[in-house]
Each structure stands twice: as C-alpha cells, then as structure tokens.
Amino acid sequence: MIAIKSVSHQYGAEQTITFADWQVNNGEQWLLLGQSGSGKTTLLHILTGLLKPTRGEIKINDTNIYTLSSKKIDQFRGQHIGIIFQKPHLIKSLNITENLILAQTFAGLTTNKVRIEEVLASLDMAHKKNAYPQELSQGQLQRVTIARAVINKPTLLIADEPTSSLDDKNAEAVLALLKEQSELNQATLVVATHDKRVKDAFNLTYDLS
Amino acid sequence: MSPFKISWKNIWAKPLNAALNILLIAFGTAILTVLLLASTQIEDKLDKNSKDIDLVVGAKGSPLQLILSSIYYIDFPTGNIPMMEAQKLMKSPFVKRAVPLALGDNHNGVRIVGTDSNYISLYGLKLQNGKFWGADLEATIGANVAKEQNLKIGDTFFGGHGLTEMKDEHKDHAYKVVGILAPQQNVTDNLILTGIGSVWKMHEEHADEEHVEEEHHHHEDETAHVQEKDREYTSLLIQYRSPMAVAMFPMMVNQTTNMQAASPAQESTRLFSLIGVGVDTLQWFALLIMFIAAISVFVNLYNSLKERSYDLAIMRTLGASKGKLFSLIILEGLILTLIGTIIGVALGHGILQLIGSYQESSQAKMNGLLFINEEFYLLAAGLMIGIVAAIIPAIQAYRADISKILAKN
Known part of the structure; x- marks a missing residue:
C-alpha cells in the first residue's frame, strides 16, 4: 500500500532528516508519532506528494509518485489521498455541498450529489449541506473537512494533528469518526500527532523520535 | 464545478471590491465608447452630406x-x-x-x-x-x-x-x-x-x-x-x-x-483639427481611468491572493494542478474586466442617446443605438487589461510552495 524506502530530506544547506523505511498495508490504521520539529509534517507532505524528498522513493498503490509529472501527482493525490488538517479549512465563498463538489471536480471526477448526501449523512451533517462555512461551528467544520477527505473514496486517509486543539471528549469523538470513516470507505488511515491521548487508540505506530 | 463558477463565486465573496473594479473599468470604457461613437457619427455625417459637393x-x-x-x-x-x-x-x-x-x-x-x-x-x-x-x-x-x-x-x-x-x-x-x-x-x-x-x-x-x-x-x-x-x-x-x-x-x-x-473637404479637416484637441484630452483621460482600473484589479487580486494562499493550497491538495490555479486567477481578472467593459459600452450608448435627446440641432444629432465594429476592439482591450492585471497574481499562485503554506498554519 504505502512503501517508504531510504527517504531523507534536506533543509537549507545542512539540516537533513532521514526517515526509517516504512511499510503500510491495505486497510491498516497507523499512528505517526513525533514531537513538533521532528519532521512529522515533512513526512506527511512527502507522503502526499506535496514535497519531493531529496532522496529515496515513495510508492503508493505501487505507483512511484515522484516519477509522475507535477500535474499527475496533483491528480493522483486528488483521487487517492484524503487529507485532514489540524485546522478545518473550507473555501468560504462556497457552501458545504459546493465545497465537496469542488473536491470531486479537482480530482478529475464527475459531480456525484448522491455520494455527497451519503457522506454528509454518515457524518451527521446532511442538514447543513447548503450552509456556508462561516455559519458552522469548529466541530461541524471538522466534520465537513473529514467528509471532503473521504468524498472520493481515497485509498489513503491522512490526518495531521486532528485532535491537538480539541478537548478530551471532542478529541475522542474525532478519532472515532476518522476510524469509522476509514473503515466505511476502506481507506488506510495514518494519523500524525504528538498528542499522547491518541496513543491508545492505535496498535500500529511509526515513531519519529 | 466549472472554473467559471469557482472564480465567479470568489469574486462575489467580496462584492464591494468587485463593484469598485467593475465601476472603474465601466467608467473608462463608457468615455471611450462615447468618444468613439460620437466621432464616428460626426465624421460619417460630414462625409455623407458633403459627398458630391466640391x-x-x-x-x-x-x-x-x-x-x-x-x-x-x-x-x-x-x-x-x-x-x-x-x-x-x-x-x-x-x-x-x-x-x-x-x-x-x-x-x-x-x-x-x-x-x-x-x-x-x-x-x-x-x-x-x-x-x-x-x-x-x-x-x-x-x-x-x-x-x-x-x-x-x-x-x-x-x-x-x-x-x-x-x-x-x-x-x-x-x-x-x-x-x-x-x-x-x-x-x-x-x-x-x-x-x-x-x-x-x-x-x-x-x-x-x-x-x-x-x-x-x-x-x-x-x-x-x-x-x-x-x-x-x-x-x-x-x-x-x-x-x-x-x-x-x-x-x-x-x-x-x-x-x-x-472647400468642404478642407474645412471639415480644419474643423476636426479644432475639435481634435478636446477629443484627444478626453481620450487620454479615459485611458488614464482604464489604467487606474487595471491597477485596481491587480491590487484586488494580489491582496486577495495573500488572504487566499491557504485556500489555493487546499485546492492543490484536492487535486487541482498549478495550471488550474493559474487559470482560475486569470479567469477572475477576465470576468471583472469583461463585466466592466460590457457595462461601460452599454453606458456609453446610453449616454450618447441621452446627449442626442437633448441636442437641439437636428442635423448633428447623435444616435446611441448605432453599434460599430470598433467596439469589439474596446471589448478586446478590456479583456487584455484583465489578463495583464491578473498575470502577476496568477504566476504567484502557480509558483506557490504549498508545502510551506500548509506547514505555516
């Protein structure tokens, strides 16, 4: 599913981070653990095709992604990888449904309203489908960004610090949602965090420290 | 979702900015349209009426x-x-x-x-x-x-x-x-x-x-x-x-x-060289307004780009290519200036018709309902301004380092 082989990335002239090889199989749920500054975000960006590493190769679904053209990488990401960021961010000028249509469009897929209804319903957000982002609470926005990440049935679902700004109860709820959605959509899940509360929810851990 | 709709929605997320841009372009285009139509019609009238008189x-x-x-x-x-x-x-x-x-x-x-x-x-x-x-x-x-x-x-x-x-x-x-x-x-x-x-x-x-x-x-x-x-x-x-x-x-x-x-030919030429000074001045004034409009569109897109860098990065993570973002920004410039020029041309015709209705001399009466081919040049010029004003922001969107933008937040 995901294979990282002898990957290292160089910042500036001297600083280099080297990542241990990593093999993730289909449907697994992983925790990517590391303090801030440990290269967690760098690894996530490398994984998602946003940042080309100085050395090494990344295979996702047997595709060596950095051999693709820039445009192909973008399209590959849109179709196969769903990303959830720490801060939920939607396009303000578009309503919830349009934000999800946008995800379908940019991935090069046709608009599928049935799929949108289905995903929103599974996240208990169907009643907000015509609302604009500024009308939603943080928690609701978080749900919509999860919906956006799974809308195209990605094979890989990646969450970057999804719980760090949430209290215990909400952190637990979001985590449950992520696991539930990744199972529902048969996606491999990778949650990157430094949040100790999350630890116990996962068996598989890739530790950066 | 069509790129047009994405750009369109984004433009109207800030209606005042959009309206100001459109207003400036419309104003400049309107003046140019009036000048173009009036001088064409006057010239046409002068020619027709003195056609066979030596x-x-x-x-x-x-x-x-x-x-x-x-x-x-x-x-x-x-x-x-x-x-x-x-x-x-x-x-x-x-x-x-x-x-x-x-x-x-x-x-x-x-x-x-x-x-x-x-x-x-x-x-x-x-x-x-x-x-x-x-x-x-x-x-x-x-x-x-x-x-x-x-x-x-x-x-x-x-x-x-x-x-x-x-x-x-x-x-x-x-x-x-x-x-x-x-x-x-x-x-x-x-x-x-x-x-x-x-x-x-x-x-x-x-x-x-x-x-x-x-x-x-x-x-x-x-x-x-x-x-x-x-x-x-x-x-x-x-x-x-x-x-x-x-x-x-x-x-x-x-x-x-x-x-x-x-000689009608000589005197018409002389008359035109007299009026010409005024027309030239107005023309430069209109071009100045168009220039300011272009800068205003540029500043608008450029500023909104700063605010939108995260939006654009998100779009990239959703699968949009660099070229796509480039074209979205250009499209926004084009939409703004196209609306501006169309309103401006319409406004120009309206103004001329109004002038015509107040004119007492029936011989030199202006008609605002006549359209001429040169107006397509105005439209083309409007589109050019849109592209020129949007090109720098569009290139920046194209070049943006998404990894950096996402890491910062």
Whole structure:
C-alpha cells in the first residue's frame, strides 16, 4: 500500500532528516508519532506528494509518485489521498455541498450529489449541506473537512494533528469518526500527532523520535 | 464545478471590491465608447452630406461658417451674393453643376431651403409621397420633418424669419406641402425644400409692408420692388467638371469676385483639427481611468491572493494542478474586466442617446443605438487589461510552495 524506502530530506544547506523505511498495508490504521520539529509534517507532505524528498522513493498503490509529472501527482493525490488538517479549512465563498463538489471536480471526477448526501449523512451533517462555512461551528467544520477527505473514496486517509486543539471528549469523538470513516470507505488511515491521548487508540505506530 | 463558477463565486465573496473594479473599468470604457461613437457619427455625417459637393461659393466671411451653413445647416449664413454675379460663375466651363441656395427662413426651427431642381440630382433625392416642389410656395419636406412636425401632403404652414425661432412669421403666404422625401440618411431628412422664388416672394411682400427690419445680415436685401438685377442667393453648391478646376476655380472666385469659395473637404479637416484637441484630452483621460482600473484589479487580486494562499493550497491538495490555479486567477481578472467593459459600452450608448435627446440641432444629432465594429476592439482591450492585471497574481499562485503554506498554519 504505502512503501517508504531510504527517504531523507534536506533543509537549507545542512539540516537533513532521514526517515526509517516504512511499510503500510491495505486497510491498516497507523499512528505517526513525533514531537513538533521532528519532521512529522515533512513526512506527511512527502507522503502526499506535496514535497519531493531529496532522496529515496515513495510508492503508493505501487505507483512511484515522484516519477509522475507535477500535474499527475496533483491528480493522483486528488483521487487517492484524503487529507485532514489540524485546522478545518473550507473555501468560504462556497457552501458545504459546493465545497465537496469542488473536491470531486479537482480530482478529475464527475459531480456525484448522491455520494455527497451519503457522506454528509454518515457524518451527521446532511442538514447543513447548503450552509456556508462561516455559519458552522469548529466541530461541524471538522466534520465537513473529514467528509471532503473521504468524498472520493481515497485509498489513503491522512490526518495531521486532528485532535491537538480539541478537548478530551471532542478529541475522542474525532478519532472515532476518522476510524469509522476509514473503515466505511476502506481507506488506510495514518494519523500524525504528538498528542499522547491518541496513543491508545492505535496498535500500529511509526515513531519519529 | 466549472472554473467559471469557482472564480465567479470568489469574486462575489467580496462584492464591494468587485463593484469598485467593475465601476472603474465601466467608467473608462463608457468615455471611450462615447468618444468613439460620437466621432464616428460626426465624421460619417460630414462625409455623407458633403459627398458630391466640391466647393461652396458665398459671401465673404469665415469659410468654415459658409460650409457649416450651406452644407450642414448648422451655423448662420455669411451673407448674400448678387444673383447676376453668381450666375456668371454657374456658367463657367469649370462647373458641371451649380445649385443656388436661398436660406434665412425656418418653420419651428426646421430650415427652409430655397433652391432649384439641380438640388434633387445633387443629393439624389427620392420621394416617399407626392411630388417635388414646382410652383412658388410649394414645398417638399424631409422624412424627419414630416414625422416630427406632423405634416402631411396638402398641409400648409408658415415660414418664420431667421433660422431657429418663429418670431417673425410671414403670415401672408402659407407654404403647401406637395411631397415628402424618402429617408435619405443625410441633411435633407431635416429640411424643407422649396423653389428659390418662394423665398424671394416672402421677402418682397415683407418689405412692401415696411416691417421693422431685423438685423439679420444674411437676409435678403429688402428693398421695395426688387428687380432682377437686385435678386440675391445665399450661396452656390458647386460640382466641378474636371479635376483641373480644383486648382483654378477657387482662386478665380476669391480673386476676381466679391465672393469667397470654400472647400468642404478642407474645412471639415480644419474643423476636426479644432475639435481634435478636446477629443484627444478626453481620450487620454479615459485611458488614464482604464489604467487606474487595471491597477485596481491587480491590487484586488494580489491582496486577495495573500488572504487566499491557504485556500489555493487546499485546492492543490484536492487535486487541482498549478495550471488550474493559474487559470482560475486569470479567469477572475477576465470576468471583472469583461463585466466592466460590457457595462461601460452599454453606458456609453446610453449616454450618447441621452446627449442626442437633448441636442437641439437636428442635423448633428447623435444616435446611441448605432453599434460599430470598433467596439469589439474596446471589448478586446478590456479583456487584455484583465489578463495583464491578473498575470502577476496568477504566476504567484502557480509558483506557490504549498508545502510551506500548509506547514505555516
């Protein structure tokens, strides 16, 4: 599913981070653990095709992604990888449904309203489908960004610090949602965090420290 | 979702910014449209009306005034010329056709032109109804005159002394409408044509009654019992027989007679060079506004780009390519300027139509409903401004390092 082989990335002239090889199989749920500054975000960006590493190769679904053209990488990401960021961010000028249509469009897929209804319903957000982002609470926005990440049935679902700004109860709820959605959509899940509360929810851990 | 919809929605997320940009572009385009349409229409009118007239001979004075009064019917005549003198010129071998004019009267502001049948062939006049004027006091009226003055064949009307107001009516003699011209798309649409004798007749009687003389220097000399030799024309419209006449004939008129010769082509050019200064100034002003509009669109896109860098990064994570973001930004510039130019062109036509409706002179009336091909250049220029203003922000969106933007937040 995901294979990282002898990957290292160089910042500036001297600083280099080297990542241990990593093999993730289909449907697994992983925790990517590391303090801030440990290269967690760098690894996530490398994984998602946003940042080309100085050395090494990344295979996702047997595709060596950095051999693709820039445009192909973008399209590959849109179709196969769903990303959830720490801060939920939607396009303000578009309503919830349009934000999800946008995800379908940019991935090069046709608009599928049935799929949108289905995903929103599974996240208990169907009643907000015509609302604009500024009308939603943080928690609701978080749900919509999860919906956006799974809308195209990605094979890989990646969450970057999804719980760090949430209290215990909400952190637990979001985590449950992520696991539930990744199972529902048969996606491999990778949650990157430094949040100790999350630890116990996962068996598989890739530790950066 | 179409790129157009994405750009469109984003533009209207900030309606005030969008409105300001559109307003500036529309304003600049409107001024340019008005200038373009007005100068085209004026030039067109000048050309059409002086098409087959090589020279105008009239009393000494301003040559421009002579042309304006005898060809475009917008200024006062320079005075009168003795008929005997004029007829000598009409018989000159240089002259193919000479049309005498007697001006000086009007009906409700419509000029009454006394002339002969040569006038018909000079302008290629065609009738819509009735016949051309024959006997004294018969009149053939232009298509617009019939419409605006509500005159039909058989109707009678009075002429008034002067060119604009009905102050001093010739109540003794009524003109009778015997024909209505088909629309000619030139000055004759707005004229009342009659025999030269009719105009003389008005003023002979006028003088007999010893009316108080008005100080219209252009008017017929109103002495009692006008003799043949005292008869006067206002001017002569002349068509040359050969190109040789261009050099010889005007010089002959100016040097050997007490009259002056003026060439419509020369005077139109001179008139345009006078108006030209004003048009140029306005044109630069409009271009300046367009330039400011371009900068405003640029600043708008550039600033919103800073705020939107995270939006754009998210779009990239969703699968949008660099090229896609580039085209989205360009599209926003294009949409803003296209709306602006279309509104501007429409506004320009509206303004011109408004100006036209307030214009008193029917001869130089502007029409806001005419469209010309050059307006497509305005549209193209608007689109160019959109692209130019958006290109730098678009390149920045193209080049943005998403990894950095995402890591920062």
